[in-house]
Amino acid sequence: MQNEQMYIKESQEIYDAIVVGSGVAGGWAAKELCEKGQKTLMIERGRIVEHRKDYIGENKAPWQQEYRTRVDNLLLEQQYKIQQQCYAFKDATKHFFGNDRDLPYNTPKDKPFSWIRANQLGGKSLLWHRQSYRFSDYDFAANSLDGYGNDWPVRYQDIADWYSYVEKHAGISGNADNLPQLPNSDFLPPFEMNSPEKAIKAKLEALFPKRNLIMGRAAHLTKPTELHYSQGRVQCQARNECQAGCSFGAYFSTQSSTLPAAAKTGLLHIAPDSVVHSLIYDEQKNRVVGVRVIDNNDLSQREYFAKVVFLCASTLGSTQILLNSATKTQPKGLANSSGVLGHYLMDHNYNANAGGDVEGFEDEIDRGRRPTGILVPNFYYQPDAKRKFLRGYMLGGSAYRENWQSSQYQDGIGVDFKNKLKQAGKWKFGLYAMGEMLPRFENHVALHPTLKDKWGMPQLDIHCEYSENEKLMMEDAKEQMTVMLEAVGVTNISAKTSDKPPGLAIHEVGTARMGRDPKTSVLNSFNQSHNIPNLFVTDGASFCSTAPQNPSLSFMAFTARAVDYALKEQAAGRL
Amino acid sequence: MSHNQGDKSPQTHNKSRRDFLNKIGLLVGVGTATSLLGGNAISVAMAYTPQQDSTSKAGKLLSQAQLIQLKAICAQVIPKTETLGAAEVDVHGFIDNQLFHCHTTAEQQKVVTLLSNIDKESNAQYQHQFAALTATQQVELLTQIEMGGQSFKQQYRGDFKFLKSLICFGYYTSEVGASQELRYLAVPGGYKGSIPYKKSDADWGSMGLYY
Numbered sequence: 122m123q124n125e126q127m128y129i130k131e132s133q134e135i136y137d138a139i140v141v142g143s144g145v146a147g148g149w150a151a152k153e154l155c156e157k158g159q160k161t162l163m164i165e166r167g168r169i170v171e172h173r174k175d176y177i178g179e180n181k182a183p184w185q186q187e188y189r190t191r192v193d194n195l196l197l198e199q200q201y202k203i204q205q206q207c208y209a210f211k212d213a214t215k216h217f218f219g220n221d222r223d224l225p226y227n228t229p230k231d232k233p234f235s236w237i238r239a240n241q242l243g244g245k246s247l248l249w250h251r252q253s254y255r256f257s258d259y260d261f262a263a264n265s266l267d268g269y270g271n272d273w274p275v276r277y278q279d280i281a282d283w284y285s286y287v288e289k290h291a292g293i294s295g296n297a298d299n300l301p302q303l304p305n306s307d308f309l310p311p312f313e314m315n316s317p318e319k320a321i322k323a324k325l326e327a328l329f330p331k332r333n334l335i336m337g338r339a340a341h342l343t344k345p346t347e348l349h350y351s352q353g354r355v356q357c358q359a360r361n362e363c364q365a366g367c368s369f370g371a372y373f374s375t376q377s378s379t380l381p382a383a384a385k386t387g388l389l390h391i392a393p394d395s396v397v398h399s400l401i402y403d404e405q406k407n408r409v410v411g412v413r414v415i416d417n418n419d420l421s422q423r424e425y426f427a428k429v430v431f432l433c434a435s436t437l438g439s440t441q442i443l444l445n446s447a448t449k450t451q452p453k454g455l456a457n458s459s460g461v462l463g464h465y466l467m468d469h470n471y472n473a474n475a476g477g478d479v480e481g482f483e484d485e486i487d488r489g490r491r492p493t494g495i496l497v498p499n500f501y502y503q504p505d506a507k508r509k510f511l512r513g514y515m516l517g518g519s520a521y522r523e524n525w526q527s528s529q530y531q532d533g534i535g536v537d538f539k540n541k542l543k544q545a546g547k548w549k550f551g552l553y554a555m556g557e558m559l560p561r562f563e564n565h566v567a568l569h570p571t572l573k574d575k576w577g578m579p580q581l582d583i584h585c586e587y588s589e590n591e592k593l594m595m596e597d598a599k600e601q602m603t604v605m606l607e608a609v610g611v612t613n614i615s616a617k618t619s620d621k622p623p624g625l626a627i628h629e630v631g632t633a634r635m636g637r638d639p640k641t642s643v644l645n646s647f648n649q650s651h652n653i654p655n656l657f658v659t660d661g662a663s664f665c666s667t668a669p670q671n672p673s674l675s676f677m678a679f680t681a682r683a684v685d686y687a688l689k690e691q692a693a694g695r696l
Numbered sequence: 697m698s699h700n701q702g703d704k705s706p707q708t709h710n711k712s713r714r715d716f717l718n719k720i721g722l723l724v725g726v727g728t729a730t731s732l733l734g735g736n737a738i739s740v741a742m743a744y745t746p747q748q749d750s751t752s753k754a755g756k757l758l759s760q761a762q763l764i765q766l767k768a769i770c771a772q773v774i775p776k777t778e779t780l781g782a783a784e785v786d787v788h789g790f791i792d793n794q795l796f797h798c799h800t801t802a803e804q805q806k807v808v809t810l811l812s813n814i815d816k817e818s819n820a821q822y823q824h825q826f827a828a829l830t831a832t833q834q835v836e837l838l839t840q841i842e843m844g845g846q847s848f849k850q851q852y853r854g855d856f857k858f859l860k861s862l863i864c865f866g867y868y869t870s871e872v873g874a875s876q877e878l879r880y881l882a883v884p885g886g887y888k889g890s891i892p893y894k895k896s897d898a899d900w901g902s903m904g905l906y907y
Contacts, residue, residue, distance in 0.1 A: 182882065313888065358883050368723075485891065487888060488891050489881065
């Protein structure tokens with residue numbers, strides 16, 4: 122990053138590799154390619170964001186922010202109508218979200234989908250919630266057991282070592298809980314639980330076999346290793362203002378972790394402000410040879426060339442590029458002989474929550490802002506025909522003391538009122554459900570026949586909705602949360618389901634799925650196109666199912682594994 | 697009541713940034729750390745800064761008379777104690793600005809209507825506008841309005857709760873409210889699940905405003 126020649130605009134060079142995108146997947150692809158000696162061009166549609174220097178919202182107290190953390194109505198209305206629905210959209214982070222005015226897409230009126238965008242160097246790796254969980258064989262086998270979607274062409278043993286590999290670099294905090302449905306990572310120490318959480322864990326695990334309450338595993342440096350220090354990263358300071366950017370480099374982002382590693386090789390080049398329009402395909406050789414790009418600012422066109430292309434442009438971004446790369450002989454989109462490109466779009470379903478009061482513990486409080494919570498891993502990981510729905514969910518949550526934000530609603534004014542608000546309030550404990558979403562053909566994206574965005578890119582039509590299965594699962598989550606909260610002694614419980622549209626879990630995956638059979642899948646088990654050998658898609662588009670776990674750690678592992686495979690194939694003369 | 701452990705030096709205004717500088721300075725050197733923060737100066741300058749004289753003229757939404765009235769309400773809801781109160785830190789001026797920029801017209805109207813209703817009731821009961829009442833009368837009237845009792849409508853209670861939430865937000869996100877009345881940890885340094893707490897300890901002023 123210190124290298125001024127790293128950023129390029131015009132180039133006729135044939136790079137060893139092009140990586141489209143700079144988020145979690147793109148950063149890993151670039152790092153791996155560079156470290157394996159490949160001269161790599163990372164293409165980013167948005168502006169440059171430099172680590173530390175461009176974290177303009179970082180460490181501003183509320184009174185230092187224009188509207189004390191909130192955002193001007195007019196700006197929201199005109200530019201951030203969709204993005205503002207994201208929990209992390211605040212004054213300190215808004216510049217890391219896409220501008221809805223420039224990023225139109227279409228949905229049927231009765232099927233909203235909230236597409237959260239982060240179009241700048243680093244992408245959503247700057248904004249993510251950092252929860253990091255391995256998938257297990259229960260997840261990889263789920264599609265094959267109930268027939269929804271296609272079978273993942275990988276099993277845990279294929280990816281386990283790659284999880285370890287990326288975890289050591291990224292830094293994942295957590296406890297070795299030894300759970301079959303949630304394999305251990307190579308952990309840094311976990312964050313602490315507070316006392317009510319410890320007490321609830323003890324009661325819950327005693328009363329409910331197979332239901333565990335663990336510390337959320339998160340990509341934070343609780344105890345940095347030498348490797349992390351050498352990256353310029355230090356210990357997490359528990360500010361929990363991560364999405365504004367972290368100059369301590371304490372959470373994994375492209376900027377803090379993969380980009381410096383890639384840059385260190387001297388082989389990384391970055392083309393910022395380059396909106397990829399389509400892939401350039403050589404029909405005779407059946408290879409992609411580069412990408413066509415529209416300049417983000419002046420809308421001029423240019424091309425970049427490489428021997429291998431990694432699409433890491435986000436789930437919907439990568440698929441949009443493939444669809445828009447259709448040729449006369451591949452009219453349904455490039456690498457789409459199967460016809461499933463664009464189909465089987467999924468997100469998680471975060472539509473149930475519950476909480477209540479915790480008695481006692483009044484003589485203690487926690488200190489600092491823990492950037493993760495507790496987790497109840499999926500306890501429905503074994504299929505059971507007696508359940509009303511397929512698959513399962515995890516529960517996230519935390520115990521916390523109420524503060525002025527809730528105690529302000531009590532009656533009274535004056536000195537007594539002020540003094541009450543000065544004190545920490547009651548302990549509360551809350552949970553929310555994170556449900557798996559079934560892969561369904563009808564949930565899909567396609568290019569709009571006529572509407573384009575300002576770069577001339579055909580707009581996406583998104584057809585995606587939760588099915589009855591997902592709704593029944595949230596009803597069950599509400600019931601089970603209530604049962605568990607009652608059992609552990611939480612009082613004044615309120616539990617509800619909500620109706621947030623898909624997209625808002627920001628775990629959209631699928632639309633260019635992996636599979637063993639080229640007739641029913643876009644990519645093989647190494648994220649390589651079945652049709653075009655030197656084309657790889659390693660972001661969420663490649664997923665066959667959501668599993669209940671947050672996907673980013675798997676993006677990392679699959680990407681690193683795909684690069685390793687690509688270079689072996691190249692060495693064997695097959696790319 | 698114990699004093700907070702917050703920094704009360706004249707530089708308190710920069711406390712959050714100083715903590716950050718000290719910590720990040722260890723990582724990248726103080727010179728670099730300072731220049732990192734340079735880029736933020738412009739946006740900080742745009743933040744609503746408490747004014748001494750926001751009742752000297754009309755605001756963005758409220759008239760001068762309404763601002764004077766709102767200041768009197770602020771003074772009664774969160775009065776001056778060992779720390780300054782809501783009126784002293786210009787929560788009334790902040791509310792005018794915040795309502796104008798960050799709230800719906802319906803919410804703006806709710807406050808305007810409430811202020812008008814408070815004066816109406818004040819005139820009916822005491823033959824004076826609210827701002828001219830004695831402190832005791834003001835407290836009595838606001839308490840009646842909040843409780844929605846007597847001749848008052850239930851709507852007053854809802855509207856007053858809303859105004860009170862604006863006053864609390866304005867106060868506890870101000871520098872005085874967050875870092876002197878409460879304890880503000882800009883850079884906690886790590887997370888501790890449990891430390892001793894007694895009722896005389898001020899709560900954290902740095903929780904729940906982020907994610």
